[in-house]
Amino acid sequence: MSTQKLPAQQEDFPGWYNEVVKRAELAEHGPAKGSMIIKPHGYGIWELMQRALDDRFKATGHENVYFPLLIPMSLLEREADHVEGFAPQVAVVTHGGGEKLEEPLAIRPTSEAIIWNTYKRWVQSYRDLPLLYNQWVNVLRWEMRTRLFLRTSEFLWQEGHTAHATADDAMRETLQMLEVYREVAEDVLAIPVFTGRKSPGERFPGAVETYCIEGLMRDAKALQCGTSHFLGQNFGKAYDVTFLNADGDQEHAWGTSWGFSARMVGATIMAHGDDAGLRLPPAAAPIQVVIVPIHRNDEERSTVAAVAEKLRADIAAAGIRVRLDDRDQHRPGYKFAEWELKGVPLRIELGPRDVAADRAVIASRLGGDKEEIHLGALVAGLSDRLTAMQRQMFADALAYRDANTHQAGSFDELAAGVEEQGGFWIGPWCGDASCEAEVATKTKATIRFLPIEPKDPGAACIHCGKPGIDVATWARAY
Amino acid sequence: MSTQKLPAQQEDFPGWYNEVVKRAELAEHGPAKGSMIIKPHGYGIWELMQRALDDRFKATGHENVYFPLLIPMSLLEREADHVEGFAPQVAVVTHGGGEKLEEPLAIRPTSEAIIWNTYKRWVQSYRDLPLLYNQWVNVLRWEMRTRLFLRTSEFLWQEGHTAHATADDAMRETLQMLEVYREVAEDVLAIPVFTGRKSPGERFPGAVETYCIEGLMRDAKALQCGTSHFLGQNFGKAYDVTFLNADGDQEHAWGTSWGFSARMVGATIMAHGDDAGLRLPPAAAPIQVVIVPIHRNDEERSTVAAVAEKLRADIAAAGIRVRLDDRDQHRPGYKFAEWELKGVPLRIELGPRDVAADRAVIASRLGGDKEEIHLGALVAGLSDRLTAMQRQMFADALAYRDANTHQAGSFDELAAGVEEQGGFWIGPWCGDASCEAEVATKTKATIRFLPIEPKDPGAACIHCGKPGIDVATWARAY
Numbered sequence: 001m002s003t004q005k006l007p008a009q010q011e012d013f014p015g016w017y018n019e020v021v022k023r024a025e026l027a028e029h030g031p032a033k034g035s036m037i038i039k040p041h042g043y044g045i046w047e048l049m050q051r052a053l054d055d056r057f058k059a060t061g062h063e064n065v066y067f068p069l070l071i072p073m074s075l076l077e078r079e080a081d082h083v084e085g086f087a088p089q090v091a092v093v094t095h096g097g098g099e100k101l102e103e104p105l106a107i108r109p110t111s112e113a114i115i116w117n118t119y120k121r122w123v124q125s126y127r128d129l130p131l132l133y134n135q136w137v138n139v140l141r142w143e144m145r146t147r148l149f150l151r152t153s154e155f156l157w158q159e160g161h162t163a164h165a166t167a168d169d170a171m172r173e174t175l176q177m178l179e180v181y182r183e184v185a186e187d188v189l190a191i192p193v194f195t196g197r198k199s200p201g202e203r204f205p206g207a208v209e210t211y212c213i214e215g216l217m218r219d220a221k222a223l224q225c226g227t228s229h230f231l232g233q234n235f236g237k238a239y240d241v242t243f244l245n246a247d248g249d250q251e252h253a254w255g256t257s258w259g260f261s262a263r264m265v266g267a268t269i270m271a272h273g274d275d276a277g278l279r280l281p282p283a284a285a286p287i288q289v290v291i292v293p294i295h296r297n298d299e300e301r302s303t304v305a306a307v308a309e310k311l312r313a314d315i316a317a318a319g320i321r322v323r324l325d326d327r328d329q330h331r332p333g334y335k336f337a338e339w340e341l342k343g344v345p346l347r348i349e350l351g352p353r354d355v356a357a358d359r360a361v362i363a364s365r366l367g368g369d370k371e372e373i374h375l376g377a378l379v380a381g382l383s384d385r386l387t388a389m390q391r392q393m394f395a396d397a398l399a400y401r402d403a404n405t406h407q408a409g410s411f412d413e414l415a416a417g418v419e420e421q422g423g424f425w426i427g428p429w430c431g432d433a434s435c436e437a438e439v440a441t442k443t444k445a446t447i448r449f450l451p452i453e454p455k456d457p458g459a460a461c462i463h464c465g466k467p468g469i470d471v472a473t474w475a476r477a478y
Numbered sequence: 479m480s481t482q483k484l485p486a487q488q489e490d491f492p493g494w495y496n497e498v499v500k501r502a503e504l505a506e507h508g509p510a511k512g513s514m515i516i517k518p519h520g521y522g523i524w525e526l527m528q529r530a531l532d533d534r535f536k537a538t539g540h541e542n543v544y545f546p547l548l549i550p551m552s553l554l555e556r557e558a559d560h561v562e563g564f565a566p567q568v569a570v571v572t573h574g575g576g577e578k579l580e581e582p583l584a585i586r587p588t589s590e591a592i593i594w595n596t597y598k599r600w601v602q603s604y605r606d607l608p609l610l611y612n613q614w615v616n617v618l619r620w621e622m623r624t625r626l627f628l629r630t631s632e633f634l635w636q637e638g639h640t641a642h643a644t645a646d647d648a649m650r651e652t653l654q655m656l657e658v659y660r661e662v663a664e665d666v667l668a669i670p671v672f673t674g675r676k677s678p679g680e681r682f683p684g685a686v687e688t689y690c691i692e693g694l695m696r697d698a699k700a701l702q703c704g705t706s707h708f709l710g711q712n713f714g715k716a717y718d719v720t721f722l723n724a725d726g727d728q729e730h731a732w733g734t735s736w737g738f739s740a741r742m743v744g745a746t747i748m749a750h751g752d753d754a755g756l757r758l759p760p761a762a763a764p765i766q767v768v769i770v771p772i773h774r775n776d777e778e779r780s781t782v783a784a785v786a787e788k789l790r791a792d793i794a795a796a797g798i799r800v801r802l803d804d805r806d807q808h809r810p811g812y813k814f815a816e817w818e819l820k821g822v823p824l825r826i827e828l829g830p831r832d833v834a835a836d837r838a839v840i841a842s843r844l845g846g847d848k849e850e851i852h853l854g855a856l857v858a859g860l861s862d863r864l865t866a867m868q869r870q871m872f873a874d875a876l877a878y879r880d881a882n883t884h885q886a887g888s889f890d891e892l893a894a895g896v897e898e899q900g901g902f903w904i905g906p907w908c909g910d911a912s913c914e915a916e917v918a919t920k921t922k923a924t925i926r927f928l929p930i931e932p933k934d935p936g937a938a939c940i941h942c943g944k945p946g947i948d949v950a951t952w953a954r955a956y
Contacts (some may be wrong), residue, residue: 016728030546030592031553032583037596040611044542069547069585069616069632070569075509091548093585095622096631098566105510107547107571107585114508118515138616139546142575153574154547287496298752329546398919414884447644 008275013219018148024278024342027148027265034146034153038262042149042344042465044286046262047154050136052188052283053158053260056180062132062160067165068106070210071114079238082112085205089141091153105142110140112206112231112257115161116239125244125252126165130173134160149266150223150478157261161255165245167232170254174230175452177258181226189264190281190394191215191271192401193225194424196449196473199435204257208232214448214473216401217270220422222448222475225267231255271397278343281363281393282386289315289322289382290339294351307355307375311348314379320386337367341367345389346382366392411439411463414474418445424427424475428457428468435464436472484819486753491697496626496748502756502820504619505743512624512631517741519820521628522764524634524907527615530666530761531636531738540610540638547616547844548583549592557716558591563683567619567630576833580591585618590684590709590735593639594717601731603722604643608651612638627744628701628956641731643723645710648732652708655736656689658857660703667742668759669693669749670879671703672902674806676929676952681913682735688711692926692951694879696747696851698900700926700953701746709730709733715834749875756821757843757869762863767793767800772829783855785833789826792857798864818843823867824860827857844870889941893950896923901955906946913942914950923952 006014006023021027028043029035038046054064069095077083086109093105100157108114120133140154160177164170178195185193193213203210207229215225235241236252245251272279282288293308294303303327312324323344325335332349339347349361351369360378363370366389373381404423409412414425428435440446450470457468484501485493498543499505504520507513516524530540548571564587571583597609600939609884638655643649649717657674663671671691681688685707693703713719714730723729751756760766771786771827773779786802793800801822803813810827817825827839827848841848844867851859886892892903903923907914918924928948935946 028596031550031595032546032548035546035548037546038544043542043544063518064525065518065525066514066516066634068508068510069512069618070513074510088576090570091575091583093569095570095574095582096568097622104573105569117509118506127805140547144575156544158735204623225883327605404918 009031009218009273012364015274016271016275017266020277020341021148026269026278029146029148029275033386034143036054036146036148036152036154038156041286042265045265045268045280045284048284048286049184049188049260049264050158052184053180054136056184057134057158057160060176062134062162065133066137067108067111067114067118067135069108073104073106075117076106076113078113079206079235079298081234082206082238086141086267087166089143091140091142107405108137109139109141110257110259111137111139111159111161112235113239113256116235116255119163119241119253120239123163123241124242126246127254129163129165129243130169131161131163131174131404133162134158147266149269150263155263156259157259159255160258162256163236163240163241164256165243165251165254167254169350170232170256172433173351174211174228174256175211178213178226178228181213181228181258181260185213185215185225185264186261186394186457187404188281188362189268189271190283190285190390190397191225191267192394192398194473195452196301198227199433199436199447199450199472201436202447204229206234207233208234211452212449215267215271216404216423216475217267217478218273218400219270220404222424223263223270224448225264225478226258226260228258229256229451231233231257244249272393276337278340279304279393281445282344282345282347282390285343287323288320288323288386289346289348290344291322291324291348291350292332292335293318293324293326293338294349295466303352311350311360311375311378318379318382320382345386348378362391408462408474413419414439414445414462415443418443418474418476421474424473425460426457426471426473428462429470429472430461430466431469432461432464432466434447435461435466437462439474443474445476447472448475448477449473484596484753486757487696487751488640494751494753495748498751498755498819499626501618503758504747507624507626513622514624514630514632518745519764520743521742523758523762526762526764527662527666527738527742529638531658532614534662535636535638538593538658538820540612540640540652543611543613544594545586545589545613545617546590547586547869549586551582551584551727553595554584554591557684559712560716562683564588567621569620585956586615586839587617587619587637588735588737588852589615589617589637589850590713591717594713594719594733597719597731598717598819601641601719601721607641607643607721607804608647609641610651611640612636625744627747628741633739633741634898635737638734638736641714641719641956642734643721643729643732648710648734652687652689652706652734652736655734656691656704656706659691659706659736659738662738663691663693666759666761667746667749668761668868668873668875669703670876671743672927672951673930675930676705676795677911677914677925677928677950680705680925684712685711686712689930690812690927693745693749694901694953695745695956696751696767696878696881697748698882700902700955701745701748702955703742704736704738704793704927706736707734709735711795722791736879750871751821754815755819757871758821760823760824760868763787763821763823764799765801765817765822766798766822766864767824767826768822769800769802769826769828770810770813770817771802771804772827778830781830782833783826784894786828786905789828789838789853789856793801793860796857796860798860823864826856842867857893886952888942892923893919893921895954896954900954902926904951905940905948906937907948908939908941908942909947910944910946913939913944917941917952921952921954923954925950926955928953
């Protein structure tokens with residue numbers, strides 16, 4: 001670990017982010033352009049998100065499947081908007097087993113094409129519906145300007161793909177999965193998010209509607225945290241997925257798809273970190289508690305080591321993720337700084353005088369005074385302490401988000417606001433794509449979301465003055 | 479589900495396998511050559527294997543990481559044996575983002591190259607060692623002759639990659655992970671396996687020694703079930719991974735790698751299935767218990783439905799994976815056959831007379847009489863019943879394996895044995911690669927493994943008559 005100070009968040013947020021990712025050993029660039037190596041501490045955060053999502057997918061009746069990485073180019077091309085959206089970003093395999101392929105294969109940028117092409121065979125009758133499937137996979141979308149976790153060519157995600165007998169069923173599914181995303185973002189990652197609907201220009205290529213959860217980072221920039229798409233019958237028609245409905249008529253199946261990716265590791269870093277480094281909400285912390293033994297000589301060392309190891313075992317037995325840092329080569333102060341940098345929620349310090357007094361010192365990553373606690377009471381209280389930290393981190397992030405969410409009284413206020421303060425700016429919008437594009441050009445802010453149900457603002461568009469037809473929330477975003 | 483009978487295992491094992499995979503809805507071919515779609519029931523089996531392995535990896539101190547899918551060709555070429563072994567099977571990306579790439583990228587056939595190229599940066603001192611990392615990923619090795627689960631171009635696996643300060647440490651790790659594989663194969667999949675060492679000709683390209691677990695399928699053919707490689711300093715040297723040892727000298731790191739793949743879903747099918755379909759050991763069964771309600775009219779239907787749903791909830795609350803099959807469109811007999819085909823260990827039948835008598839009927843996938851059980855006692859006894867089935871399936875498979883493992887008294891006996899009976903044939907071997915190749919040509923059997931420690935057979939080679947230097951176990955294999 002470098003002992004140099006991190007760049008201050010306030011002064012150089014991108015520099016701070018890059019240094020935290022590097023020094024907290026979360027990830028690094030891979031040898032091929034745009035590729036990323038996820039290190040154990042970063043991957044551990046992702047595993048906790050995966051588990052939290054996967055449990056909820058299964059509780060809502062979904063099953064996991066696996067579709068191939070490589071998709072014949074001709075298959076990708078069936079849904080017109082879809083191919084137009086993704087073709088420019090596709091990586092293409094032209095050779096395999098030492099020979100040139102007859103047809104080039106795309107590495108999946110997303111899997112609607114190959115999945116709907118398969119659903120065609122799986123669906124005959126309304127009794128075969130719904131299909132409620134998800135897959136945990138890598139996908140690839142060529143990127144030149146990359147940023148670890150946030151934007152890389154290859155990334156890890158889950159993609160859910162469901163087929164339904166009615167539009168209502170598909171819409172209910174779309175919004176249910178949006179709610180699952182909101183819950184994981186807020187309850188596990190402690191990131192407050194707005195749920196909303198994308199403007200037509202920001203829709204997923206091939207979707208009828210795209211819904212999203214949208215969070216705010218510590219630099220007051222927005223980040224899209226997950227999307228859930230109502231596909232209508234677009235893919236049903238493009239891939240000829242028909243079924244016999246209960247009335248005996250042939251119909252095209254209705255679809256949804258929804259994705260949540262490892263970019264959320266980046267979101268967790270940027271939503272909670274401070275100038276000392278990462279701060280992990282306990283539910284997303286691969287290590288929730290670290291024990292640092294303190295000693296000045298071999299005798300003290302062995303006295304403390306035995307108690308520390310017993311404490312570690314007791315904490316682990318209580319179902320808490322704990323690490324005993326008994327490395328010889330580093331002094332306690334160095335270890336304190338390292339675990340702060342890595343965002344571990346609680347640190348327990350244990351020295352010879354603590355052992356003699358049957359107590360330990362506990363320090364929170366959220367700051368505040370260190371506390372002395374009797375060893376007999378320590379383990380039993382840890383779970384409550386972690387729960388309280390989780391709540392506190394959400395409350396802090398929510399207060400920050402609220403303080404940075406504004407009603408824009410005029411376009412000038414919006415333009416000055418996103419430039420000077422950042423955050424979300426809400427105002428009436430005319431619904432016109434060209435107006436949206438003009439605002440984006442002038443302010444570098446985009447419409448992050450509209451309300452889930454369109455809402456008459458009862459006022460003129462903040463930019464063009466035409467009648468408002470919806471309420472837009474603008475921000476500069478990652 | 480087709481109601482046609484499966485091909486009989488004894489008469490057409492490959493046909494039986496293909497039909498079981500298809501009708502039990504485990505997997506199907508994807509659109510690109512050599513690709514596979516894993517369906518929910520097949521993926522569910524894989525998920526249980528993943529969890530069993532991952533828990534054991536973590537319990538033995540390993541952490542998960544993620545290295546990129548795409549590897550610059552030049553990186554692959556550093557370890558001479560390694561590239562020679564894998565280059566012919568590599569799929570190559572030549573275009574990305576609409577442009578021709580400066581350097582073609584290989585889709586990983588395995589990740590030693592990219593990982594050791596990175597370890598170079600992660601290792602400076604003996605204090606940085608060991609590195610104990612694993613990843614769950616897809617890999618691609620071009621295949622023309624594919625078979626679902628057993629041999630496909632893209633496949634899912636885990637690959638562990640560790641680096642150590644001494645040869646002893648690396649060898650201990652290699653054998654520890656072999657033992658983890660044995661435990662999961664035997665305790666979770668109920669597949670008895672031999673542990674052994676590969677002959678030099680069967681070694682992983684770039685390894686000093688390859689160890690394996692080897693199982694026997696119901697057609698008396700062997701299947702390699704997992705491998706653990708001692709890499710010596712080969713990759714340390716090829717990728718220049720050096721460290722300062724405790725004496726202050728520069729040394730190359732010692733390595734291991736080990737892999738277990740979704741082909742083990744195929745192994746589970748072939749080790750346990752019978753003429754009625756799949757038989758899943760409870761620990762690897764996505765559905766352990768299925769409840770089939772029986773009724774002839776709407777009144778009976780609603781009486782039975784309430785009790786069935788309560789039973790389902792109680793069984794689920796006991797931590798058992800249960801499905802209530804309340805589909806209207808199928809009769810009970812059809813459902814019985816379907817769940818037998820899908821290998822569900824226990825079936826509970828519940829009709830109006832059962833409900834009136836406060837009992838249910840329980841049927842085991844292993845056969846035997848159906849049992850009537852009082853509803854009050856049913857849930858409490860399920861776990862023991864599943865444990866007993868798990869043991870029974872292992873015992874049956876072990877008896878089969880033992881009955882098909884023979885000492886070969888002569889080459890003629892070996893040749894006739896593998897042709898007429900199949901199974902494992904054990905005999906002294908001279909250690910000569912050309913002799914091994916001749917036996918393989920004559921018998922289509924290969925050396926599946928040698929003892930973990932070389933063992934003087936005290937007798938002449940069964941084939942060439944030269945002095946025996948080791949004990950080889952031969953079989954025809956997948």
